[in-house]
Amino acid sequence: METSASLRHALLTQREPTLTRIYQRTFPLVRRYVQQHGGSASDAKDVFQDALIVFYEKAAAESFVLSSSVSTYLLGIVRNLWRRELNRRSQLPLTDLSEEHAQHMAEEAEPAADGRDSLPVLDYVAQLGERCQNLLLAFYYFQQPLEQIAGRLNYGSIRSATVQKFKCLERLRKSVRTAVAHAVAH
Structure with a gap:
């Protein structure tokens, strides 16, 4: 010890x-x-x-x-x-997607009309895990201040939330870069 x-x-x-x-x-x-x-x-x-x-x-x-x-x-x-x-x-409330919203999401997930595959970033965000997903969406999409995010997601301090946000963002960037490199190679 x-x-x-x-x-x-x-x-x-x-x-x-x-x-x-x-x-x-x-x-x-x-x-x-x-x-x-x-x-x-x-x-x-x-x-x-x-x-x-x-x-x-x-x-x-x-x-x-x-x-x-x-x-x-x-x-x-x-x-x-x-x-x-x-x-x-x-x-957290359990809510189902409305049929209209589910249809809209399915349409967005379809390949682009010009035949190229798209790289939807939200798919990569979802792969990060629920905690990273909640953090990144709260900060970038809902534009919540880090003080509020730190409290809501039970981080010990604003600094902890900032460090975790950076790590999540780096993991997202890495997975997108890997996918782009793979798509370009094939």
Whole structure:
């Protein structure tokens, strides 16, 4: 078990390798926990990223005291974040698409009239997972302020929401670039 001081020093001087080591050691536990409690592997990735941000912010503070293993501490954060996420999901209204809206969506999904396949960005947003999808749509489509998004999606701080938004956007850009490169190659 690492001491609080040695962990803080490793995070401040060698952040990337330290976080990578923590990720490799802890993520399988997180994925198993989230999947056993109604989530997907994508949900596990999202909640683990949030937990890592919370952990990093706490561990970098002088007053941080680690009284368990890093994995145990992180799993505790994940449990709290996942419980909040499940509560949030249970409060979302379940609505069906109207027939007119469903027809409109189907028409938009059809290939372009000139024979080229289109690359609908919303398909790629949907592949990111529900948490990223909610965050990006709230910020870019509904133009909600980050303060409101952070509160609604249970982020620890506005900074956490900003970091997560950036990560989600980067994942979206990467998947679109890959699809475009694949479409151009074929």
